Amino acid sequence: MSAFLVPARSARAARGPVPDVDTATPAVVLKLGDNPFDHGGLGAARSLGRLGVPVYAVDRSAGTPPLASRYVRGRWVWQPNVDDTDQVREGLMRLAERIGRPSVLVPTDDLSAVFLAEEGAGLRPYFLFPDQPPDLPRRVIDKYTLFSLCRDLDVPCVATELVRSVEEAEEFAARVGFPLLVKVRVPWHSPDRGPVRRTTIVCSGPELAAVFTHVSAEDGMLVQEHIPGGAGHDWFFHGYCDGASRCRPAFTGVKERSYPAHAGPTALGRAATNPELVAEVRDLLARLSYRGILDIDIRLDPRDNRYKLLDFNPRLGAQSRVFRDSAGVDVAVAAHLDLTGRPVPPVDQIDGRVFLVENYDVPASFDYWRRGELDPRRWLSSVRDVDELAWFAWDDLRPFGLMCRRVGGRAGRRMLARYGRARQPFAPHQLTAE
Structure with a gap:
């Protein structure tokens, strides 16, 4: 753990140039989903709070680490029914009344981005947020409609198909080959059971069949071509588009490690300018009339040397810092x-x-080590170069401590659950299930 505490250059970096922000206008970091380890909101609170902007945070649990930040002036712990748009709107209006002045709204998850685009018109007297085309966030979050949108706009993307049976999935695999990716169509519909994750790498027919035992024909799943990866192939783009869909700033970076390896969120990433990629994404955003913050994942396909769009998140990215x-x-x-x-x-x-996510990089590094892609010397060199940590900061310690406690508690519960299953007496149906 000491290696994580060495590179605390994040607080020092904050003492560079100071933007001329309006410190009289608060910011509200909004999250409607239930991910307790969403560090994107914490990053936004630190960025704005260090500049003197009053920051308020909305979350579903009082124990969420971002709410522990010293830069969060007010905490709104709230568990609305996200399908009841009137309830969500009225709750945000009550929050605005408590704050007492219009505030900038910063969506940090997909649910909040969709809500603001589709149902946020009545909130404009109370909050400041981009005037997004109402249907656009939902279209780019849904990985199948994103694929269709890219195809219509002639934007390079990976081959994707919505399948409702293992037979349809096997037909797709016969066309594109293994490995392939099985993905949940929209992130808040993640089944979170069995072998199915939001993104699962499948390397054979039996693995594909095992995944689809947990998929209903009604919901279906997405199967996606796997683009061969490698060092320098995984990129991410973060930016902000104004009311005229001009993207400034436009940032690009390389994903060095992810969790799970090569198929998950960033565990270690590095800022690297890529003018070609910036030009391509800016053109896409202008054609979409996109407005607001965004986070896009892209992979360079070595087969044709083209950048292929993988995911489009119409909100603050977790690694934006x-x-x-x-x-x-x-x-x-x-x-x-x-x-x-x-x-x-x-x-x-x-x-x-360089940005590192402490609770992701430990299991991610172990995964890369098992694949023969990382050794202790290279790992140590990579963490020594870190400028920004997702959770730890010398000037804001409580979120890191709370994150460690929650990660430790989750690991302990999983160990007890595995121990309990191992001690269950043998029953004939267990043999049948295998």
Whole structure:
């Protein structure tokens, strides 16, 4: 653990150029989903709070680590029925009344991004947020409609198909070959049972059949071509688009490690300027009339040397703090500047900044080590270069401590559950199930 505590350059980096933000206008970091380890909201609270912006946070649990940040002035612990849009709208209006002045809304999960686009019109007297095309967030979050959208716009993307049976999945595998990816169509519908994750790498027919024993014909699942990866192939793009869909800032970075390996969220990432990728994504955003913060995952396909779009998140990305430009602006700060009528400086990103997610990188590194892609020397070298940690910061320690406690508790419960299953007496149906 000491290796994680060495590179606390995040607080020092905050003492660089100070953007001219409107500190009289608060910010509300909004999360409607139930992911307790969403560190994106914590990053936004630190970015804005260190500049003197009053930050309020909305979450479903009082024990969520981001709510423990010293930079969160007010906490709104709330568990609305997200399908009841009137309830969500009225709750946010009550929050606005407590704050007492219009605030910038920063969505940090897909549910909040969809709600604001589709149902947020009545909130404009109380909050500042982009005027997004109402149907766009849902279309880009849904991985199947995203594929259809890319195909219509002639945007390079991976082959994707919605299948409702293992036979249909096997037909797709026969066309594109193994390995392939099995994905949940929209993230908040994750089944979270059996071998099915939001993203699962499948390497054979028997594995594919095992996954589909947990899939209903009504819901279906997405199967997706697997693009061969490698060092420097996995990229992410973070940006902010103003009311005219001009994307500034536009940041690019390389995903060095992910969890699960090669198929999950960033565990270790590095800021790296990629002008070709910036130009391609800016063109796509303009054609979509996109507005607001975004986070996109892209993979360079070595077979045709083209960048293929994998995921499009119409909200703050979890690893957004890896990016900062030479004026001290990241995407959360850019949103606050633009929505309060202040200019976003037209300057370049700072390259070479490294971001690490503590609770992801430990299992991710072990996974890469088992694959023969990482050794202790290279791991140590990579963590020594870290500029920004997802949870730990010298000036804001409580979120890190709470994250460790929650991760430890979850690991302990899983160990007890496995121990309990191992001690169950043998029954004939167990043999049949195998």
